[in-house]
Amino acid sequence: MKYKVALKIVIMTIVVMCIQIFIPAFNFYNLVIVPDILIIFLTYIGFYYGRFYVIILGFIIGISQDFITQVELMGAMAFTKSAIGFGLGTLVLYRNIWSGNIRMLFIFLLYNIHFLIYYFIKFSGVPISSFIYIQVILIHSLLSFAILFVIDKSFFNNKITLK
Amino acid sequence: MPRTRVPFINKDVLALLLTLFLSVLLLFTRTSPQIRLLKLQLSQLANTIAYPVTWYNQVFIIREKNKLLKEQLIQFTLMNSELESYLQENIRLKEMLNFIKSQPLHFKTANVVNHNFGLPTNSITIDIGEKDGVVENLTIMDENGLLGKTIQVGDQAALVQLITDKNFRVSVRIGKDRALGLFIPTHGKYGLLEGVRKSMPLTEGEIAYTSGISEIYPPNIPVARVVSIKRDENNPFQHIVVELVGSLENLDYVFVIL
Numbered sequence: 494m495k496y497k498v499a500l501k502i503v504i505m506t507i508v509v510m511c512i513q514i515f516i517p518a519f520n521f522y523n524l525v526i527v528p529d530i531l532i533i534f535l536t537y538i539g540f541y542y543g544r545f546y547v548i549i550l551g552f553i554i555g556i557s558q559d560f561i562t563q564v565e566l567m568g569a570m571a572f573t574k575s576a577i578g579f580g581l582g583t584l585v586l587y588r589n590i591w592s593g594n595i596r597m598l599f600i601f602l603l604y605n606i607h608f609l610i611y612y613f614i615k616f617s618g619v620p621i622s623s624f625i626y627i628q629v630i631l632i633h634s635l636l637s638f639a640i641l642f643v644i645d646k647s648f649f650n651n652k653i654t655l656k
Numbered sequence: 657m658p659r660t661r662v663p664f665i666n667k668d669v670l671a672l673l674l675t676l677f678l679s680v681l682l683l684f685t686r687t688s689p690q691i692r693l694l695k696l697q698l699s700q701l702a703n704t705i706a707y708p709v710t711w712y713n714q715v716f717i718i719r720e721k722n723k724l725l726k727e728q729l730i731q732f733t734l735m736n737s738e739l740e741s742y743l744q745e746n747i748r749l750k751e752m753l754n755f756i757k758s759q760p761l762h763f764k765t766a767n768v769v770n771h772n773f774g775l776p777t778n779s780i781t782i783d784i785g786e787k788d789g790v791v792e793n794l795t796i797m798d799e800n801g802l803l804g805k806t807i808q809v810g811d812q813a814a815l816v817q818l819i820t821d822k823n824f825r826v827s828v829r830i831g832k833d834r835a836l837g838l839f840i841p842t843h844g845k846y847g848l849l850e851g852v853r854k855s856m857p858l859t860e861g862e863i864a865y866t867s868g869i870s871e872i873y874p875p876n877i878p879v880a881r882v883v884s885i886k887r888d889e890n891n892p893f894q895h896i897v898v899e900l901v902g903s904l905e906n907l908d909y910v911f912v913i914l
Contacts, residue, residue, distance in 0.1 A: 544668035552675035556682075566690065568682030575675035582668065614683070618693035 509534040522625050526633055533641045536581050536600055540653055544582025551578030569614040577607040593655045604634040761874060763911040764788055778821035785812045793872045795913040801878035801901035803910055828864040828879050831856055836867055839879055847880060849896040854887050
């Protein structure tokens with residue numbers, strides 16, 4: 494049973510990673526921002542399969558992202574994705590307890606924490622104003638959250654965003 | 657046997673700790689500027705957090721040091737009182753022997769008005785003479801060391817034989833044993849020290865001072881610094897090359913020791 498679950502997750506991961514490659518990027522204050530759909534995928538894994546899977550998967554996905562996009566910061570994405578994986582895995586424990594709003598707020602906060610840690614490492618030593626720093630974190634979080642919202646409404650019949 | 661279970665340590669937490677550890681390990685093996693700065697910031701943070709512990713430890717170290725210093729202070733106080741008694745004893749003994757105290761040097765400053773390097777005697781002329789209390793055979797020096805002696809004195813000027821003059825000689829003492837020697841100029845700022853016995857340990861850089869044996873020069877005026885030493889088996893004395901410590905270049909003013 495577990496083997497089948499693992500296989501299913503691996504296949505889904507490969508598919509989502511392939512999709513992530515083709516996600517268009519945009520420019521903000523000369524910073525290239527790519528909407529992170531892998532974090533959305535991790536949200537669903539956390540929601541359906543729990544902490545263990547999401548932590549391990551977060552680490553693997555993070556390492557892959559680091560390896561492909563930022564070798565000089567290898568480990569940064571793996572760290573953030575593993576850390577928030579623990580938080581996203583909490584969703585399964587409170588699936589029937591939390592209301593949709595609380596769940597959404599929790600996910601949004603986790604996204605913020607994820608990008609906060611990630612950009613803290615990435616902007617370390619870079620002369621950048623705090624205002625832009627906060628803006629980038631919020632934009633990236635909001636973007637990912639909006640995509641999650643759309644996907645949830647379109648393909649998952651309001652599983653996460655259900656009131 | 658029942659299995660013991662630690663609360664909150666389950667496979668999720670273990671997985672998290674393991675992945676975080678691996679991530680941090682990977683991150684800190686990088687050498688990019690961001691990571692270096694991040695390491696610095698983290699070490700500063702760790703220092704700030706650990707400050708109370710460090711402070712607490714330092715209090716104990718300071719207490720120990722204070723204790724040691726107090727012990728040393730008592731030792732030094734005892735030693736000081738002992739030295740004080742030696743000083744009193746020394747003064748008393750000197751009084752008993754009628755020992756004359758060495759007097760501090762009195763000197764006058766003079767401007768150099770003429771350089772007579774072309775004459776047979778290598779000399780300079782200074783702008784003070786008999787009216788200022790200058791007589792023949794007074795020591796001339798600068799702030800570094802011996803320069804010569806007065807050889808002719810007028811009312812308002814005096815002729816000074818420089819230490820570099822071929823006929824100039826001065827008795828010196830050198831080394832730990834204060835061995836006697838004779839300074840003889842050779843060329844330029846260089847000269848020789850003659851009469852220093854071979855067994856006398858000497859090193860390069862040591863300074864020869866006036867011996868005080870001569871009636872002209874007071875003792876302990878720096879004369880020359882040892883440049884090289886040669887010991888010849890057939891010669892009972894060392895061959896010592898020295899350079900003058902007094903500066904003869906751009907000579908503007910000198911001191912006349914009265």
